[in-house]
Amino acid sequence: MxxxxxxxxxxxxxxxxxxxxxxxxxxxxxxxxxxxxxxxxxxxxxxxxxGYTRKKAMARDDERRDARRQKAIDALGLKRGGRK
Structure with missing residues (x-):
């Protein structure tokens, strides 16, 4: 561009x-x-x-998915991390 x-x-x-x-x-x-x-x-x-553009799009989708998951975990009051 x-x-x-x-x-x-x-x-x-x-x-x-x-x-x-x-x-x-x-x-x-x-x-x-x-x-x-x-x-x-x-x-x-x-x-x-x-495949540079496809890799960038996939990385952007992964970041959105991770952010959505983290938001859901925070909303439920759960801690992020492994089991004890």
Missing amino acids: WFVAIGVVMVLMQFFGIGPLASWTWANDWFMLLLPFALAVAWWAWCDAT
Whole structure:
């Protein structure tokens, strides 16, 4: 997501003539203006290929489940831990 945001900011800066990007032209520097978008596509492809996004989603679900269990244990007044 960061690559897309950076790319949008770069394109807007070039379009409105702000900063050093004002001197870039689409005819000569198109690859520099589109590089963040290409990096975003590469990042998403890598995340999907390696299962990174699925692992993050599973970890988030596990944290929610553990928090829900802990809340239920606290509501019942039980101590969390092993048996004595």
